[in-house]
Amino acid sequence: MSVLFSVPPRANGFREKSRSPNGMPVFNSSAHEKRPRHPLPWAVPVFLPIPGVRGRSLRVFVPNLPIVHHLTVSYFGRRRGNLVLLILCFTLVFSVFALAQRFGTSEKQWSTPLFPGDPSTLVYAREDLQKIWKWEIESGHYPSSRELPKPIRLVSPPLNPALPPRKVAKIPSRFRPPGASVTYTIGHGAKRVYLDNQARPPNVAYPPRPVPGSVADLDVIMDLCDFSTEKYVRDCLEVLRLGGGLDSGSRLRRGKFDEWRYIYKEDGEVQKAVAPVVTTQLAFDGLTQASASPDPNAGLSRKPRADWELPIQLPAPLEHRPYHSLPSTCDPENPRLFHMFWTGPFTDKPYLALLSFLFTQNTRLNLHEENPDTTVCRPQFWLWINPGPAAAVPNPSATHDMFEQLKANPWASPFLHPRFKGVISFKMWNTTEQLDGVPEIKDDWRVLRDNLFNSGGHIVSVPQQDESSEAEASTSAESATASSEGESASKSQLKSDGDDMLKFVGSKSADSYDRLSVILSDLARFVLCHRFGGVYLDADTIFLRDWEELWGWKGAFAYRWSRLEKYNTAVLRMNKGSALGTFLFRTALKNGLDFHPMTVSRYTKDAHLEGLLLRLPDALFDSAWLNTENYQRDRPPQPYFPEFIEFFDTSAQNSAAPAALGFEGFFRGAYSYHFHNFWWKPFDPSRNWPDLGERFIEGERVARTNLNIAANVTEPAQVPLEEHVSDDKRDLDWATVLKRTFESYIRGERPNMYGEWLSW
Structure with a gap:
């Protein structure tokens, strides 16, 4: 094409000028003179040989680049014309690849995107992803009729005990083309x-x-x-x-x-499972047979510079049993545990979360029963306390000190009352102990101990303690990320004392935000749900209704990040020891142990496992976010x-x-x-103390005295005081109304939201 359509060079090596200084055309031969009178075609044919067919070629028309170049240079000038032409070529190539990525089949997708953003996080091969899907489905953790992802390429439909039998319009396997994926399950449940x-x-x-x-x-x-x-x-x-x-x-x-x-x-x-009959898929001709890719992982994008994980080892699937067929009201494979993580001194934020739990959930506190779980399965609330800075060294007496502090704290002490035993439990968080309790990473996580605080790829390095100081602090301390009692920060002798982030114990304002504890909680929620099962909730959460029917749905879920198709794990439900949990921990280990919700969204998307961690609408848990x-x-x-x-x-x-x-x-x-943070904002500014009545009057007196000290009032607080309604705020805020509603239930002045009175 360059020989046919290019302008011949002059003797000095430059192209012949097409115009003279006066604007008239200049030609150096008769042939050259005739050429402009016959416009060049916009497209020229290119003949491509057809494989296997002799003497025949395929004629394909392509753009005539010289004329395109000539027009752009003539209109825009030489420099701008070349730039415009380059941009057009780039746009054309990008459009072709984008259309191929959008509309191409899974078998024809490129293993990596043409213009990648975040690199792939995938470390499991397709066979392992198939095992994970089958294990979760056969364990009753997928009570859904939504389609399975085609890239998983299941060749036979899994048996689903959580779905009732239904007719499925399916194509017999002998009529399906090789490589076609099954996207449904066979229900045989109740x-x-x-x-x-x-x-x-x-x-x-x-x-x-x-x-x-x-x-x-x-x-x-x-x-x-x-x-x-x-x-x-x-x-x-x-x-x-x-x-x-x-x-x-x-x-x-x-x-x-x-x-x-x-x-x-x-x-x-649950009906007797009948395995589907899988017949051998026949290749009808050589072309169909050749279209099947020999690579079992074709279409999957592996993490750069990472090897595939060893074949995943999973236990036998769990037995799914309807509620009425359980030997007791509580399913040991599906414990009803609410987990919450809290750092630093106990405040009104976890206080209100616990009150809302008592006000809404079926704890059976309206009756005195020797064994309340014989009637219904009562949920339990486990509040995990990390009293000191997130990066502090563990204290041998941390658990004892934690309970002593809870007893002295007016916001926490009411929940130590014997009436709440078996319903609310305070647990001591220890990072070393918890990570050692996760089988998938217990032998490997210490490699990342220096970079354990990883949030979305942003790592906060925590200097480690020297051996002598660590031995004095605790013989069991293996990581500077384990939790400790509030005073252990001064004992840890962190090397970067100037870094205030390492010293924060809770968020006191928008400027002194305890980012390190937030990062630790991103990890803690997955550890707790995988080890013990249940639901994790952020501490800035208030219960609004009974969760009975959500416990009945045995799959895993989080909720949507507002308008984005990403997870927000402020609410996270996972099953204990699940295949999904194994995948998440091994994948996170190969990606810096990053459990930021945006990163977890990448893990499941890259592996086509989003259906196993359902992304619920935020209307269920975060109704104001879109507004x-x-x-x-x-x-x-x-x-x-x-x-x-x-x-x-x-x-x-x-x-x-x-x-x-x-x-x-x-x-x-x-x-x-x-309510998204605001840890420093009191729920009830005019009555910023636990108002729970005579039974807990000592805690109220302590809280009022502390407020007087903060306000430089030397007189001791006298409780009860003669109060007037005119002293209160004229227009009550929503936070105040909810706090006072929950407190009136504890005082015995009203029933809970279901009309049940608390019986002491």
């Missing part, structure tokens, strides 16, 4: 009976407790609440409260609402929070709602509310 759980007249003042053993169909919730399908949080909350019976006595909707029912019970037994990011403000839920601070400092225009509507008007239908 039938589902969907419930209409609402109070019956005349007892309609309070909603009924969920039926024991009921299950939330999260497929229905995803269909009605998923932000990706343009569903509004306001509408989702209405479905949640109507289907959960939370609008009893005030139901305004008329007509059948079967499509809004999302709670069911399993009726009957705070300027989404769905045309139809916001109640209450309307354009900013998270509205929870603590409700704007004057909306300040009548909290006292008028109360707890029942606060995101009714959601399971919890996440």
Whole structure:
């Protein structure tokens, strides 16, 4: 093409000028003179030989680059023209590869993207990913009819004991092309009976407790609440409260609402599993046979400079049993444990989380029973305390000191009352002990001990203690990241004393934020759920309803990061010792032990395991988030929070709602509310102490005295004081209303949200 269409060079090596100084054409031959009179074609043919066919070629038209170059140079000039042409070529190549990536089949995808952003995190081969999917499905951890990912390439449908039998339109394997993936499971579980759980007249003042053993169909919730399908949080909350019976006595909707029912019970037994018959797939011709890739991991993008993990070793799948067939009300394979992680002195934040737990969950504290779990399975709340800085060395007496501090703390001491035994437990967090308790990483995590605080690839290096100092602190201390008692920070002798981040014990303001403890909690939540099972909740979480039907759904879940298709693990549900947990810990180990939610989103996406860690709509746990990011403000839920601070400092225009509507008007239908930090903002500024009545008056007196000392008031606090309503804030904020509602339940002045009175 360059020979046919290029301008011949002159004797001095430069191209012949096409125009003279006066603007007239200049030609050096008759042939050259005729050429401009016949415009060059925009495309020229290129003949490509056809493999296996002699004497025949395939004619393909391609752009005539010389004329394109000539036009761009003529219009833009030589330098700008070349730049424009380069940009056009780049855009063309990018478009071709982008279309191929978007519409190409999984067999034809490139192993790595053309313009990669974050590198792949995948360290497991396809065969291991198939094992993980099969283990979770056969253990009853995938009670969903959603399609399985095609890149996993399952050749036979797994047996699913958590789904009822149903007819599946499927193509016999002998008619499927080689390499075709199975995207469904074969259900052989109990039938589902969907419930209409609402109070019956005349007892309609309070909603009924969920039926024991009921299950939330999260497929229905995803269909009605998923932000990706343009569903509004306001509408989702209405479905949640109507289907959960939370609008009893005030139901305004008329007509059948079967499509809004999302709670069911399993009726009957799990049927005998019948394995599908897999026939050998036949290759109809040589072309079809050649299209199958010989590489078993084709289409998967492995982590750069990393080897595939050794074949994964998993125990036998668990046996899925419906609730009514369990020998007791509590399933040992599915313990009902709420975990929460707290660093530093106990404050009003975990105090309110515990009060909301007692106010909403079925703890059976309204009755005196020798064994309450014989009636229903009571959930337990395990609060994990890390009293000192996140990077402090462990103290041998840390556990004893922790309980002594809890007894002396007015916010914590009420929950040590014997009435709450077996319901609320305080646990001592020790990083070394916890990481050693995870079989997948116990022999390897010490390699990363210097870089253990890894958040989204940003590593906070913590200097290690010398051996003599470490031996004095604790003979069992193997890592400077293990937890300790609050005073151990001064004993740790950190080498970087000037770095305030290593000294923070809790967040006291927006400027003194304990980032290190937040990073540690990112790791702690996965450790706790994998070791013990249950649900992890961030400490800035308030319970809003009973979680019975969420316990019935035995899969793993977190929730959506607002508008982004990423996880927020402020709520995390995982099964104890699951295959998913094994994958996450081994993958995290090969990626710097990074458990930031954005990084975990990459782990599951790269491995096509997002279906095993369901990303629920944030309407269930974080109903204000989209509004705070300027989404769905045309139809916001109640209450309307354009900013998270509205929870603590409700704007004057909306300040009548909290006292008028109360707890029942606060995101009714959601399971919890996440107020996103603000650790330094008191819930009730005018009464910033635990107001729990005469039974806990000593703690209230201590809290008031501490407030007087902080305010430079030397007079001791006299409790009870004669108080006047005029001394209170005129417009109560939402945070204040919730705190006072929960406290009135403990004082015995009102029942909980389900009409049950606390019996001491």
